[in-house]
Amino acid sequence: MKSMKKKRILQSIGLGAAFLVLGVLFIFPLYWTVITSFKTSSQVFVEKPVLILDTLYLDNYIEIFQKSHVMTFFKNSLLIAGGTTLLSLILASMAGFGLCRYGFKGKKTLQNSILIIRMIPALVYTIPYYIIYNKLHLLDTLAGLIMSYISFALPMAIWLAISFFLDIPSEIYESAEIDGCSEFKMYTRIALPLVKAGLAVIAILVFVGAWNEFGLALVLQSSDAKKTLPIGIASMVQTHKDTPSGSLAAAGVLAMIPAVILSMATQKYIVKGTMAGAVKG
Amino acid sequence: MRKLNREKRRAAICFIGPSVLFLFIFSVIPMLYSFGISLFRYNTAMASSSIKFVGFRNYMKVLTSADFWDSTFWTFGFAVSAVILNLLLGLTLAVVLNTRLLPRLSRLLKIIFTMPMMIAPIVTATIWKLMFSPIYGLLNGILVSMGLDRVSWFSEVVPARIAIIIVEVWATTPLCMLILMAALKTVPEELLEAARIDGASWWQQFRRITLPFIKKFILLIVTLRFMDAIRMFDIAYNLTNGGPGNATETLASTIYKMAFRYYEVGEGSAGAYIFFLIIILCSFLFLKLAGREKS
Numbered sequence: 239m240k241s242m243k244k245k246r247i248l249q250s251i252g253l254g255a256a257f258l259v260l261g262v263l264f265i266f267p268l269y270w271t272v273i274t275s276f277k278t279s280s281q282v283f284v285e286k287p288v289l290i291l292d293t294l295y296l297d298n299y300i301e302i303f304q305k306s307h308v309m310t311f312f313k314n315s316l317l318i319a320g321g322t323t324l325l326s327l328i329l330a331s332m333a334g335f336g337l338c339r340y341g342f343k344g345k346k347t348l349q350n351s352i353l354i355i356r357m358i359p360a361l362v363y364t365i366p367y368y369i370i371y372n373k374l375h376l377l378d379t380l381a382g383l384i385m386s387y388i389s390f391a392l393p394m395a396i397w398l399a400i401s402f403f404l405d406i407p408s409e410i411y412e413s414a415e416i417d418g419c420s421e422f423k424m425y426t427r428i429a430l431p432l433v434k435a436g437l438a439v440i441a442i443l444v445f446v447g448a449w450n451e452f453g454l455a456l457v458l459q460s461s462d463a464k465k466t467l468p469i470g471i472a473s474m475v476q477t478h479k480d481t482p483s484g485s486l487a488a489a490g491v492l493a494m495i496p497a498v499i500l501s502m503a504t505q506k507y508i509v510k511g512t513m514a515g516a517v518k519g
Numbered sequence: 520m521r522k523l524n525r526e527k528r529r530a531a532i533c534f535i536g537p538s539v540l541f542l543f544i545f546s547v548i549p550m551l552y553s554f555g556i557s558l559f560r561y562n563t564a565m566a567s568s569s570i571k572f573v574g575f576r577n578y579m580k581v582l583t584s585a586d587f588w589d590s591t592f593w594t595f596g597f598a599v600s601a602v603i604l605n606l607l608l609g610l611t612l613a614v615v616l617n618t619r620l621l622p623r624l625s626r627l628l629k630i631i632f633t634m635p636m637m638i639a640p641i642v643t644a645t646i647w648k649l650m651f652s653p654i655y656g657l658l659n660g661i662l663v664s665m666g667l668d669r670v671s672w673f674s675e676v677v678p679a680r681i682a683i684i685i686v687e688v689w690a691t692t693p694l695c696m697l698i699l700m701a702a703l704k705t706v707p708e709e710l711l712e713a714a715r716i717d718g719a720s721w722w723q724q725f726r727r728i729t730l731p732f733i734k735k736f737i738l739l740i741v742t743l744r745f746m747d748a749i750r751m752f753d754i755a756y757n758l759t760n761g762g763p764g765n766a767t768e769t770l771a772s773t774i775y776k777m778a779f780r781y782y783e784v785g786e787g788s789a790g791a792y793i794f795f796l797i798i799i800l801c802s803f804l805f806l807k808l809a810g811r812e813k814s
Contacts, residue, residue, distance in 0.1 A: 253618060256615050261628055264693075265632075267635075270646075287655075336533075362795055365788050366549035366556065367549055369552075370549065421526065421534075467639070487649060
């Protein structure tokens, strides 16, 4: 019995060590970025890396707020990701409800087409969007980017919505029908409240997707006033070839904040959504 | 009864119609337009009078270009290595975090480990640019303090490729870990208990009980991650910009450059369609694999 106990303790120590090594590997790059953002350039440009700071310098943050359009990028990103999420949610929940509630000829074909649209790589769209938007004067506008992001998000959102609406037993609709409930009320009063958690999953996945998107925004948005955070940061990196590491790190930290908040609040939903999308899709 | 059916039909159109219309305008039309362009010699930097119908010549041009094949091989090599590392690391993390010895620490670490997955790829690239920086970067600092030579990460082929794989694995392993943690919860505890009583070693329990139970989740991760990795663009574009030379150019970045650096949108569209075909082929392969697994 004593050896059992000893084994347990050894096991705990082993586990603790494993935690430590893996934790350091995954977290260290983040830590390094955060402390770099608070360093002066004389602390950045030393051959022996400075790992612990005794004073936090805010110069890098002041610099990026004064010299770049970080706040504009941030606001654009928020508007675009928010708009995309809201509109996708409305469209997808309606379509998901409709596709679960009603049977009609060609339903299977419609669902399969949505699935195929979901597989199309963004590049197939990027080129025609650029040319068409150029002709319609939608290039470099927030509305144009929102529209294209919705078209990226919608197939996945509809597919997920279907999987959530399918969990509602049809008897609920039938009894509502007998009570004389209209189809629209059935959607707003009965179905939507029942899939609230599912809609949250869709909203998170769509929001994060739009917030992080890079390739399409890079092509469509060209002026600083219309850029999103990802391409704003990329252009900061590229225009000043030797951007001081400190301000680069500060921009990175700013862009990380929403991600950190989201990852604390929502990791459960993300796994749920990814798995539902993959298993049922 | 008939009136009811008519009302339902109308409701169906009202609910499904907007999405179908939206997807038609913003997905189907651009897609067809893209296919149309792929049949033309079309350079956005030249006068519109230079646009000329060339049939499938753009496709031939892409398929015979060395750049295209180089990037295809690298993209697949990258995807396979990233997925293998994803699984190994993800599984290790999941097993460690799932043990109930340090519950509170586990919960905290789970949140911390999830962060890389939520961070925008461009931020990930920025973070790692600092880490890999040749003179003042932390990684070279560590190498020097261990008495080794500096590595110029982005100007040599092999280090640049290793760097890209490291960054991708860092950013995507958390999702694999979370899925595998959920998977491990499906393994019945009684079965493991029984095996333990019968004197099965830890490895035997894992190999004979846990692994068969989580097999379908592993297949899910391989599919998800592989399909995601072959589309890789953001990190390659921002970390190495395809360099040195075009050693880390992925399929997506090669096609992107055709269309937006050399302005050959016809060729780029043809490339995008070939890319689409590759993706469909891969999904079909994984679907087949999943089907065989079930039966």
